[in-house]
Amino acid sequence: MRPDPRTLLASAELARAFTLTVFAATFGAPAIRGAAGDVTYATILAALCLLGGAMLVTRRREIEVLHLAPTTLVFLILWAGASVLWSTDALRSLAGWAALLGVSFLGVVVGHVRDAHQSVRALGDVLRWLLAASLVLEVLSGILWDTPIPFLGIQGDIAELGPVQGLFGSRNDLGVVTVVALLTFLVEWRTRSVRPATAVSSVILAALLAVLSGSPTVVVVAAATAIAAAALTSVRALPARRRRAVQIGLGLALVVLSALAWAQRFAIAAALDGRADLSVRTDLWGEILRLSDDRPVVGFGWFGPWDPADAPFSTLNFTLGQQHASALNAFLDVLLQLGWVGLLVFLVLCALALARSWLVAGERRSVVHTWAPLTLVVLLTVSVFESSVLSGAGLLLLVLCAVRAGQSRSWRERLERVPEPPDGPARTQGGRESAG
Template identity: 50%
Template sequence: MSRIDELLNSAEMARAFTIAVLASVFSSLAIARMTSPVTLGTIVTVLCVLGAAILWVRRAELSLLRIAPTSLLFFMVWALISLVWTTDKGDTLSGWLLLFGYAFLAVAVGHLRDTLQTVRALGDTLRVLLLISLGLEIMSGVLLDVPFAFLGIEGDLALGGPIQGIFGSRNMLGFVAVVAIITFAIEWRSQSLEARIAVPSIALAGMLAVLSASPTVLVLAFVVGVVTLALTIVRHTPAHRRVAVQWALGVLVTIALATALLLRHRIIALMDAGSDFSIRADLWNTILDIVAIRPLTGWGWFGSWAAGEYPFTYINFLLSDSHRSALNAYFDTLLQLGAAGLVLILLLGGIAAVRSWLVASVRRSVVYAWTPLMLVTLAVESMFESFALVGPGWFLLVLCALRAGQSRSWRENIDAAQTGFVPTLRTEP
């Protein structure tokens, strides 16, 4: 083995690569604004080439069948096929390449690092990025009292927020803060992080979540809290009663969702998000009218809405607004890839959520809870933003889907249709 191969195959290179990927992905908006989208694309490309080289050196450890979830491949192929009917082939191709780049980086990290190593690397990265965000907000809103327009920082920290940090919007900061809280808590509970670091880290993320003044943070915090409680109950339930408890929780979730739907107006009023939700409702109704023209295929994949492209400019014209997304990942997928694309993205997230939940239910280590909690966070956030389709959100979705498939895959159950026996994970004592 050559010296280059030894370097690429080393544990140090795997960790350095993972940190570089996470730092680039979660600071992608700041990179694009401070330099240009071309610079961001170049960074992603270089990291993809490096990741491919590392995977090639480690090819003996990999299985081609397990390289990526089948549902992910189907979604990527459908997005690429949309080149046939898109309104702009150039923007669709560039949007797909960025989609592929983030997905490839997630696949590379998923194969190079296990769940605990990934959580620790993500925790280290988010601690630094959140501290940078707080520092810039203090400089802008307290020390200099000058907005940092190139980063979207408005300098409202002294007024109690809302703040954006380096993430471009208060909702994105809120989303990243919730991801950080979950990650820091898992680090702490898995004893990979001491309390003297974990507690301040959680406090930092919680403070930024509050200062973001994002209405979605309240929903995310509540849902993640409930899901964490439910998962804790399942994990501490004796194996012979676990199935019954799972079904009972499923019924409770169904009832809760129905109740939330019936009381949605009161909930929105309590969140003081009436005008914000009204904007979204008008946008979604308009999108449904446009989707009706191409219900199955959509208008072609773009990711973030391309400026000057139909139907995005037409939607903004009708609403006298300047939206850059559908403010809902499900509606965005329906608009761009039609009903077929929506089914594929739901399969990608849904299968991963079920797999990861079952794994976390029976494995002793608390680190296995990270994946289902991330997927729940993404699913709920997708009701209010399109983060799961671009940038850090898409990266996390692919990473979690890959992680779930590594522990529980259809390939392990391929004999079930013939034998009637469905393999299950061994329950750890």
Template identity: 50%
Template sequence: MTDAAGVPRHPVAVWASDALDSAAFARAYTVTAFGAVLSAFAIVRMAGVVTYATVLGGLCVVGAAVLVRRRHELNLVRLVPSTLVLLLAWLLATLVWSVDAGDTVSGWLGVAALAFIAVVIGHIRDTLQTARALGDVLRVLLSVSLGLEILSGILLDVPIRFLSIEGNIAAGGPVQGIFGTRNMLGFVAVIALITFAIEWRTSSIRRGAGVFSVALAGILALFSASPTVLVLALAVAGATGALMLVRRTPAAGRRALQFSIAGIVVVGAIAAYLLRHPIIAVLNAGSDFATRAQLWDTLLIYVRLRPVPGWGWVGPWPQQEFPFVSINFITDGPHASALNAYLDMLLQAGWVGLLLFTAMSAIALVRSWLVASARRSIVYAWTPLVLVTLLADSMFESFTLGGFGWLLLVVCAVRAGMSRSWRERMRAADAAGPDAPSPALPQGPPTPDR
């Protein structure tokens, strides 16, 4: 075999090149990446941090090979969102003033590796293919979680200590499955409900599989007894209703409706803050909120000492480094995060990091929302609904700053940027000339599998 220049090529090299460019390999890579990151807690507990880091490193190497092989399909303008590049650059820059350079380097490598994997997924899979791959992974891992909870809490009545499974399912929960905490299980279950619903509506799975999937996610969300699940469910329900209303509104009236919805969201957020204590009482989450309130009040003391640069990016809190050890001492709790992604980013990367993180998330949400409003296929609703879940959950947890939450956030940001990028529109306008009409959003279904 020879290449275009007539140079002989080894059959193995030909096979590897064809495999990297195949749809089957792209799906396998996506499923493996989602599966590994979602199983991070179980992998670390069973095989150690080094094993998990090796898995991520391998995914990055394979992902780089895929991008090189598919370089003819890539558009440099839309490869990575600008806000993501700026955020990662700033997090690395905090190495200069970080209290521990080693923790900053390892923490940065963790988010950078996951961001790179997410970029690869965003460019080799379209929205429907991404949702289908995630749905398959979630069905397996949620089934495993339910099975282990039944085994521990009903059949054996013995906790599975190395996975932190307490076996409380017979008592109605809380359960955590293989995800480590009940809040993480609740968060994953809500993402699963969105994904399964999109799969069902797009006829990507059969009716029986759809019923089973939705029931599985709903049962685990209920048994997780996570106080954040109800908040996330309300946020997703409100976003779904608003999106359906916008999609059914004639194009001429959409702009005014969009601004009205944005105003309602702002007013609702202010009202929720002012009425936070009655809301917490209704949710029966007083003890959890009291823990968070004490943690946040203490954290803000240290934010005022370094408001702009922060204390240096580390990711999960090191238990022996200042100011994290001091915060935990004052609050009398071994916290591994601020239990709030925005405050966590503010503490570690300062106001600059928080503004960049907020800008990346907000731009992705606006882009994906506008695309879902304009396109016919329901699959485009997956990205904004997932982003709403991520941003709402960030008020109570720091999941979006690492692991599955961060991976999903970057995937959504990449997909949103590819669907509606200001740089792409400027480039198209320059190529067409000043008198050309603005390019319209395509109205067809997602691109077919290749």
């Protein structure tokens, strides 16, 4: 008897395999592209999107359309798609929008076919393998073979204690992945999802590669995440009646600190990266702001990661005499490509995702619910210095966290509540609701 395809598409086994493959494909994108090319990577994403679509259709009775994706995410994707109409290169812009749509769709699918615990568990498994493979390849390249592996971007400097790149293309990307991995492994440890020996070895592996990466970004990201974790732990320990006031205070403090950090972004970059890198960043950011004035509202069209040969990026690189593949700041990247409209939508998406997931983590006892808000802290902190949250694994995690937060707290829930009669429910003399 032939198995029913619908049963397979709705099975938990396929959902787990799908989630593992999505995480492996997006986090391993630099290695896949380096080894097999962009077409292979795009084909993998397209196949996963088709499979994910079939899984959602099969599970359509379990999924409410209103809860499928956050409204702000939908608006952002629609605005990016519309920007093809005024883009400086419509074909490349369309390709960039397709990548944005595809990765976002995969995040939505994972958010619906796996719960929070299952998602964290799958991510932990994938990151363990990728980090272990990165360390092995670095040892082979830098110690045993004593030669770089160019197509993977591995320089072979582990014998000099770094910086190392692993399978992630650059030391900064490796550093960010190690912070996400540390957070994921610690949540696994606290929830007892894996054996203690596995948890301890995973944490040591991630910490070792974080140090060997030599990434200055790791310092500020780890510090911001640690502060956020301490604040969230304090909130979770408070009684419910005091939690609201503390949450409001933390929210106001976050706004103030964010404003101060933005005002002092050049000083922070100087402290982390040194004067040479600071000059590169400040020159680039200043030129982006000047160029954005030409199209302040709608931007130059969505491209995602830059192609240095295409306008307006070629103009920036020519003016600066440098070769940049991003704005080195996700917010300025969105401003340049989608204008103030796109930046506003992106900021609202991030703010709502963080606020909702933070409130959920404060109310629910399971430690697994702390993963989403702390991961968002990692992504948003990185976004001040890199644009990785706009594509690939960074975008996938952002969408997954936003979907997860929207499932628990959303304005849509109010639409689904059935209003009570004006006089309230009928009651008996004893004060109980009447069964009749």
